[in-house]
Amino acid sequence: MKIAMLARNPDLYSHRRLVEAAEACGHSMDVLNTLRCTVHIASHRPTVSYNGEKVNGYDVVIPRIGASITNYGLAILRQFEMAGVWSLNESVAIGRSRDKLRSMQILAKHGLGLPLTAFAHDPKQTEEIIRAVNGPPVVIKLLEGTQGIGVVLAETMSSAKSVIEAFRGANVNILVQEFIKEAGGTDIRALVIGGKVVAAMQRTGAPDEFRSNLHRGGSAKLIKITPEERSTAVRAAKRMGLNVCGVDMLRSNHGPVIMEVNSSPGLEGIEQATGKDIAGMIIKFIEDHAQQGKTKTKGKG
Numbered sequence: 217m218k219i220a221m222l223a224r225n226p227d228l229y230s231h232r233r234l235v236e237a238a239e240a241c242g243h244s245m246d247v248l249n250t251l252r253c254t255v256h257i258a259s260h261r262p263t264v265s266y267n268g269e270k271v272n273g274y275d276v277v278i279p280r281i282g283a284s285i286t287n288y289g290l291a292i293l294r295q296f297e298m299a300g301v302w303s304l305n306e307s308v309a310i311g312r313s314r315d316k317l318r319s320m321q322i323l324a325k326h327g328l329g330l331p332l333t334a335f336a337h338d339p340k341q342t343e344e345i346i347r348a349v350n351g352p353p354v355v356i357k358l359l360e361g362t363q364g365i366g367v368v369l370a371e372t373m374s375s376a377k378s379v380i381e382a383f384r385g386a387n388v389n390i391l392v393q394e395f396i397k398e399a400g401g402t403d404i405r406a407l408v409i410g411g412k413v414v415a416a417m418q419r420t421g422a423p424d425e426f427r428s429n430l431h432r433g434g435s436a437k438l439i440k441i442t443p444e445e446r447s448t449a450v451r452a453a454k455r456m457g458l459n460v461c462g463v464d465m466l467r468s469n470h471g472p473v474i475m476e477v478n479s480s481p482g483l484e485g486i487e488q489a490t491g492k493d494i495a496g497m498i499i500k501f502i503e504d505h506a507q508q509g510k511t512k513t514k515g516k517g
């Protein structure tokens with residue numbers, strides 16, 4: 217198969233591993249810098265150009281779109297989908313997963329466990345939403361944050377109010393969440409491929425850090441998850457419509473709660489913690505499922 221990977225940095229561990237795994241199975245893979253792709257909108261002939269030349273003949277596209285270029289990247293991906301190229305994760309599903317509030321609304325509707333979450337526009341309601349999530353303490357987070365940046369723990373009413381005011385003043389969208397203290401600065405990442413959890417790890421934050429992100433100095437280790445955690449991860453992936461994703465959960469007193477579903481999960485931490493060939497499994501999934509023109513949503517938005 218001829219595979220295109222939309223990614224900005226071909227040297228990232230995850231991207232190198234995917235290229236390696238594809239080539240080991242006899243496929244060819246080109247890494248296309250998402251920002252150098254251009255879209256040509258003309259009736260009935262959706263095309264993409266790369267560095268000025270028309271992109272042709274790909275069977276599969278693997279989107280690895282960075283959070284900072286979500287909109288542009290999804291426009292490029294939609295164009296591939298409209299041209300009939302099969303995408304590992306579809307643009308519509310990635311779009312859902314990038315907006316935390318939208319994701320939580322979808323997951324809640326289907327009965328998945330989530331931390332109590334609220335948001336409001338009117339500053340007069342700040343106190344009300346803090347109480348609505350049983351706070352303080354509360355966790356305040358940017359709707360489109362990543363790597364734990366823009367995730368703040370506010371322990372008192374006055375600090376929660378001032379953090380919320382500061383974010384509002386900066387004109388960014390936030391949500392306010394119940395603080396799952398019993399998780400103890402630890403979360404679970406379950407990697408789902410094609411409706412199955414293929415690997416799971418536990419991430420623990422640096423000392424004195426409630427955020428467990430590896431980018432924030434956390435460490436990862438292999439973990440055996442419970443059947444309830446497994447089914448939560450599988451259902452979350454299904455409801456988001458993602459073939460491949462990382463489902464992040466906290467162990468709360470009332471069972472697993474989902475924090476987010478990542479549509480471009482990093483492979484380094486999970487391959488190292490579990491010793492599994494995740495890149496190879498992703499390529500295998502592509503071999504078994506990719507079909508020209510079989511993109512479900514066809515970039516419908």
Ligand SMILES: Nc1ncnc2c1ncn2[C@@H]1O[C@H](COP(=O)(O)OP(=O)(O)OP(=O)(O)O)[C@@H](O)[C@H]1O
Nearest residue numbers: 331355361362363364365367393394395396427428
């Ligand atoms: N409600 C909460 N209660 C307790 N801890 C939390 C809560 N929300 C987030 N955390 C901690 O903060 C970390 C970062 O939060 P979250 O995953 O929502 O942010 P992010 O910036 O999107 O990170 P990522 O890089 O994983 O996309 C989590 O991994 C978790 O350890």
Ligand SMILES: [Mg+2]
Nearest residue numbers: 361362363476
């Ligand atoms: Mg995130």
Ligand SMILES: [Mg+2]
Nearest residue numbers: 364464475476
């Ligand atoms: Mg996270």
